[in-house]
Amino acid sequence: MGFKLFNSHSRSLETFEPIKTPFVGIYICGPTVYGPPHLGHVRGPIVFDVMRRYLKHMGYKTRFVRNITDVGHLVNDADSGDDKLAKQAQLEQVEPMQIAQTYTEKYNWAMRKVNVLAPDIEPRASGHILEQIAMIKQLLDQGYAYEVDGDIYFEVSKYAKTHDYGKLSGRVLEDLMDGAGGEARALDGQDKKKNAVDFALWKKASAEHIMQWESPWGMGYPGWHIECSAMSAKYLGTYFDIHGGGMDLLFPHHEAEIAQSKAACGQDPAKYWVHHNMITINGQKMAKSLNNGITVEDLFTGKSHLLEQAYSPMTLRFFVLQAHYRGTLDFSNAALQASEKGLKRLLEAAELSQSLAPKPTNNYEVQKIEDAILASMNEDMNTPQVIAHLFEAARITNSANGGQIDLNQNNIDKLQYIFKTYAFEVLGILSEEKNDSNMLDGVIQMLLNMRKEAKANKDFALSDKIRDDLSALGLKIKDSREGTTWSK
RNA sequence: GGUCGGAUGGCCGAGUGGCUAGGCAAGGGUCUGCAACACCCUCUACAGCGGUUCGAAUCCGCUUCCGACCUCCA
Known part of the structure; x- marks a missing residue:
């Protein structure tokens, strides 16, 4: 029985087969480092961390790449040229790179807290301008891009004549060209493009623009989509195994990546596209405009009007894994408190399993718990089911301790192995030190x-x-x- | 407006035709000097209305409500 994953591209469950066993290349779209990490930033990394750990458990050799977007993409297409990072920097009167450095550090701090393994490679967009320029050149050479006044755009309509643009995200090009909504948005700068659906590969920078690089088309900076294409190709090759990210990146980001890679290299960059869903609060996505954002630091300290108490990093990780990655996950204090208590029960049972005394007789076969765990993991990483099975292991441990059931040495060993392997190694749940x-x-x-x-x-x-x-x-x-x- | 997804017991959340996931909360019991922990039992739900079927939370249709994406987003 193989490991099945839901491939967003085919919209179906597929049995995972590496392109070149035993190696597995994984690319995850990392954060844009212009603000402190919030709850939403943490879900994807945890989900893909478990995927990576499970692949490793199955014997694969993984190379895990997660980028840092420190170039900043456009505030919007209409923008006069400020990018997100530069805009924030002007407000705070510091260098853009300082902003990027600060928030990269905070992001990685959050990752360590929730026990997400560090990526094998963590490339920064600003360190790969040359690669991006090279890829843009390729696209120009292939005739899929055009220059307008120092800007380079990807010509979607031309690409779509021979490729299925919109397949990943389920878009129909004609609908996109009609413009969204009853009234098409009048965006300035939009008139530069041949068509509104074309996206920027390179933008010309104005003189006062802080972050800019030299290019064959003058001083400027790269578009958002090209950075992931360039960096994934550099470190994983032009065709790698798994490309992951949030569902909100499906369009336009990942659609654009596919288009760029196919146009430049002639093939889809990834075999499997895996997307996780969002964390909501009161049924709505976290958004600055709704003032319902909770940073990771808020959660750990309890300092937010939305929080009744502080929650530990492992409670957060456990909470995330108690839902399947493709469904939305609704945040609430009651839900976090439930996770906190459940986690405590699980960890205490895991510790108790270490000191169980074997009996000569045995009336429970622990092996069936591991079988169930593997079946659940293999079914598109159903971590909530895995956790349910771990609770069965906890119940058995407690029952054995209380004398309600008998376990012999073999079954006790197996129980300990299950906690160690699946709770700690695969799900990455650690018992926290109580050195408060x-x-x-x-x-x-x-x-x-x-x-x-x-x-x-x-x-x-x-x-x-x-x-x-x-x-x-x-x-x-x-x-x-x-x-x-x-x-x- | 377009596209996609969702509605499960007090709360969170699994489950793609029959075998009551799991956690938390609540009630009862066992254990216990008291308490906590643990264990056992109880609470058996699938938005509404039709349809298919021997049988539907699960398939089909309609209705209502919610969300995401379509612009930066994890």
């Missing part, structure tokens, strides 16, 4: 209170022991008229 400094303060204060009571009872042996033991741990205890204080 607030807790430490509380514990020390508690000991000092006990010491105070001992002194009041004239139990000086106990009070001295508490002080000496704390001192041995490197904590200084000072008694004064006002009371007792401590320091490290």
Whole structure:
């Protein structure tokens, strides 16, 4: 039984077969680093992290590439030339690269927190201008692109004559050309293009534009779509295994990538296109305009009007994996709290499984849990089902501990293996260290209170022991008229 | 307006024709010095209306509601 994945391109479940076993190339569209990472930024990385871990578990050798978009794409097509990064930079009076650096760092901090493995290669768009220019040249040579006043556009209508533009996202070119909605948007700059559906490969930069590079067409900067095409081709080749991203990237981004790659290299860049769904809050996508965004940092600290408490990174990861990746996932405090408690139960059972005493008799075959887990993973990465099966393992562990069922050594070993392999290695759920400094303060204060009571009872042996033991741990205890204080 | 997707018990969320996913919450019980934990039991839902079928949450049609994309977006 093979690993099945839903391929957005064919809109069907396909059995995964690498192009060249045992190697698997994966490209994920990374973030545009112009703001702090929010809840939505975290879902894709977690989903594809589990995919990567599972492929590894199956024995494949993966190369995982996730880019950083630090060039910035257009604010909109009508824009006079500011890109997203530059715009933010002007507001804050700092270099665009500083913005990119800051938020790249925050993004990767969030990734580490939720235990997403670092990519094998993390290319930056700004470091691959040459590759992008080369690809644009190719497209010009092939006749699929044209220059207008320093801008280069991809000619969609020409490409569509011989290729199926719109297949991935289910668009019909004629509909797109008619313009969306009752009234076509009047975008300035739009008149430069031969057709509104054409997209920019290169944009001319005005003199005051901060981020710009030299090109055969003058000073400018690359369009958004070309960067992923250029970087994926460089590190994974012109035909690789899996291309992933959010469903919101289906159009135009991924449609454009396919068009560029087919026009320039003659083939689809990826064998499997995998898209995850969005995180919603109260049924709606997070958006700045709705003021319903929650940053990852907010979630960990609990500082947001939308949060009733702080949630741990692993709670977030577990929450994400409790839903299937292709469905929307609705955020709420109640849902996070449910995940928090469920995760705790699972982790405690996993720990308990380490100390189960074997019985001579056995009346539960643990193997069927692993079989079920594998079947669920193979069915388009059904992580919620995998978790349900892990809860069965937890129940069995607790029952064995309570004496309700008997497990022999083999089955206990298997139970431990299941937690280690599937909960920890594949799903990437870690037990979190409870080294919260607030807790430490509380514990020390508690000991000092006990010491105070001992002194009041004239139990000086106990009070001295508490002080000496704390001192041995490197904590200084000072008694004064006002009371007792401590320091490290 | 176009395209696509969705509506599952108090909440989150699996499930593409028959075998009550799972977690959380709630109620009852066992255990327990008290409590917590754990275990057992209970709550058996599929937007509405028709249709197909021996049998439908699952297939078909209609209706209502919601969302996403069509412009940057994870």
